Amino acid sequence: MPDLREYEQAGGYAGLRVALRMTSTEVQGTVKAANLRGRGGAGFPTGVKWSAVPLGEGARRPKYLVVNADEMEPGVMKDRILLEGNPHQLIEGIVIAAHAIEAEHAFIFIRLAYREAAERLRRAIEEAASAGYLGANILGSGLNLDIAVHRSAGRYICGEETALLNALEGKRPIPRAKPPFPQTVGLWGQPTVVNNVETLCCVPHILRHGPEWFLGLSRSSDGGTKLYGASGRVRRPGVWELPMGTPLREILEEHAGGMREGYQLRGLLPGGASTDFLTPEHLDIPMDFGSVTQAGSRLGTGTMVVLDDQTCPVSMLISLEQFFARESCGWCTPCREGLPWVVRLLRALENGDGRSDDVALLEAHTRLLGPGRTFCALAPGAMEPLQSALKYFHEDFTRHIAERGCPWRKAPVV
Amino acid sequence: MLTEAERHEIEEEIAAVREHTRAAVVEALKVVQRRRGWVSDDDLGDVATCLGLTRTEVDAVATFYNKIFRRQVGRHVLLICDSVTCWIMGYHDLLEHLRAKWGMELGETTADNRFTLLPVACLGLCEQAPAMLLDGELYGNLTPARLDEILATHA
Ligand SMILES: Cc1cc2nc3c(=O)[nH]c(=O)nc-3n(C[C@H](O)[C@H](O)[C@H](O)COP(=O)(O)O)c2cc1C
Numbered sequence A: 001m002p003d004l005r006e007y008e009q010a011g012g013y014a015g016l017r018v019a020l021r022m023t024s025t026e027v028q029g030t031v032k033a034a035n036l037r038g039r040g041g042a043g044f045p046t047g048v049k050w051s052a053v054p055l056g057e058g059a060r061r062p063k064y065l066v067v068n069a070d071e072m073e074p075g076v077m078k079d080r081i082l083l084e085g086n087p088h089q090l091i092e093g094i095v096i097a098a099h100a101i102e103a104e105h106a107f108i109f110i111r112l113a114y115r116e117a118a119e120r121l122r123r124a125i126e127e128a129a130s131a132g133y134l135g136a137n138i139l140g141s142g143l144n145l146d147i148a149v150h151r152s153a154g155r156y157i158c159g160e161e162t163a164l165l166n167a168l169e170g171k172r173p174i175p176r177a178k179p180p181f182p183q184t185v186g187l188w189g190q191p192t193v194v195n196n197v198e199t200l201c202c203v204p205h206i207l208r209h210g211p212e213w214f215l216g217l218s219r220s221s222d223g224g225t226k227l228y229g230a231s232g233r234v235r236r237p238g239v240w241e242l243p244m245g246t247p248l249r250e251i252l253e254e255h256a257g258g259m260r261e262g263y264q265l266r267g268l269l270p271g272g273a274s275t276d277f278l279t280p281e282h283l284d285i286p287m288d289f290g291s292v293t294q295a296g297s298r299l300g301t302g303t304m305v306v307l308d309d310q311t312c313p314v315s316m317l318i319s320l321e322q323f324f325a326r327e328s329c330g331w332c333t334p335c336r337e338g339l340p341w342v343v344r345l346l347r348a349l350e351n352g353d354g355r356s357d358d359v360a361l362l363e364a365h366t367r368l369l370g371p372g373r374t375f376c377a378l379a380p381g382a383m384e385p386l387q388s389a390l391k392y393f394h395e396d397f398t399r400h401i402a403e404r405g406c407p408w409r410k411a412p413v414v
Numbered sequence B: 001m002l003t004e005a006e007r008h009e010i011e012e013e014i015a016a017v018r019e020h021t022r023a024a025v026v027e028a029l030k031v032v033q034r035r036r037g038w039v040s041d042d043d044l045g046d047v048a049t050c051l052g053l054t055r056t057e058v059d060a061v062a063t064f065y066n067k068i069f070r071r072q073v074g075r076h077v078l079l080i081c082d083s084v085t086c087w088i089m090g091y092h093d094l095l096e097h098l099r100a101k102w103g104m105e106l107g108e109t110t111a112d113n114r115f116t117l118l119p120v121a122c123l124g125l126c127e128q129a130p131a132m133l134l135d136g137e138l139y140g141n142l143t144p145a146r147l148d149e150i151l152a153t154h155a
């Protein structure tokens, strides 16, 4: 990991100096022009998000910037690489974003398991503060900012931005109703922006090199580079920074090295546990927000989980849905009651107790827990791998019923 | 009863969150858990008093988080990842090994009080699956042999 001097030698904090010569609105405009879209999963345009924060004399203060480093979605490990690899890049992004929304306090909400990352962040924050990049009157600009690190205690729903705000306030972290959105009523009721780690790590480079340069890095209309990842039975699981819009095939075959000896690709979740399966026929799509949506899934976090031909898709779904069932916050009934039911149905299929109408029951759940039926996006996210598995691997489900158990395994699942 | 040291650390956590005393609740619970391994009903009440909250308010937070333990645990807590990548990459073999060789069962503490084994959500170490968190430390690329080596150093 580069220390402060190495980071500065590589051009670090030059973007901040550019930003400090601009007004808040100009920084927002630069990030809008770069077409930076949120890397936390939803892809919301970052500059647009910032512009909903009230600015100027009349705005309520204090305002807050919150960094989402919860990263608990199964199959996602990209932010850890950024946090451990170069915490100064994130800190620089935070100071610029804080300037863009006139925030005076920032929080980094980082999951408890990332101890090493939290330690490196703490050290980098101290270094940055003693160099005048944080604290009072940053680089003589009149801007004030402090950063606090909050380490949580492990619960996936804390990654949902409004649950995260409740968590920071020391409340039981269930999501809040939206609207109002955090930009106007956020942390302790004050204007707040929540951004993902990777999103903020793009910001210094946009300021330093300009929006045209950032757009030019991309192979699609969404700006910049993207951290892509692959895990599962590929030769070289890992995370790579590549141009936005790099084709799926290139990521899987060149960077991940293709499937391991003796395994074939059956499908993949392109952007973490809460994205719909894609299949080998989709390998030529560019991995950008629009293209993956068009193919029936979501770019999500851009880190794929690979399903091979010797893993039972129904078994894989047990793990996925068990995760969502366990991590459901329990606030709304369809999610709290529906997800455990889905897990029971899948387990019954896997262990040979499936009934002929179970597939229809699972399909009904994908509708009943779908968008608009629950208080937050956890349950609809949980339905994405299920609904697409029912579409692409339908025969695997019916075989479990016809053969009274899993064709892949003899022992029951625990 | 909290010790002087615990009370002092909790005061520091409260000072760190300025006027938002309640925001220190998770860290205050961790102060207790760091020394005692878990948070008993009595400790919970003491934390509530320090923060000026009711027991119910503190328990609503304590019971929500996976890594605040409201029941007694062993000397070492092994959180094994059973999320999708680890599930594919060998979670079941590890679990079987922990059962057969180390006498661990999910959700239980071994009779000698040495290990508590719990399942945990994705640890964000997917490129090194299968993974675990042992006493707060991440370990990846696990095999039964590597597990044995690591566990042997945890008496
Ligand atoms: C259940 C759930 C979990 C989430 N977890 C995370 C997370 O760990 N990290 C993250 O950045 N965003 C997560 N999000 C998305 C956030 O709510 C939010 O959209 C994001 O942090 C915004 O940042 P961005 O605009 O920079 O992408 C989650 C959303 C949901 C519904």
Ligand code: SF4
Binding pocket: A157, A174, A175, A327, A328, A329, A330, A331, A332, A333, A335, A336, A374, A375, A376, A377, A378, A379
């Ligand atoms: S959908 Fe699930 S996680 Fe979201 S509010 Fe409802 S119960 Fe909680």
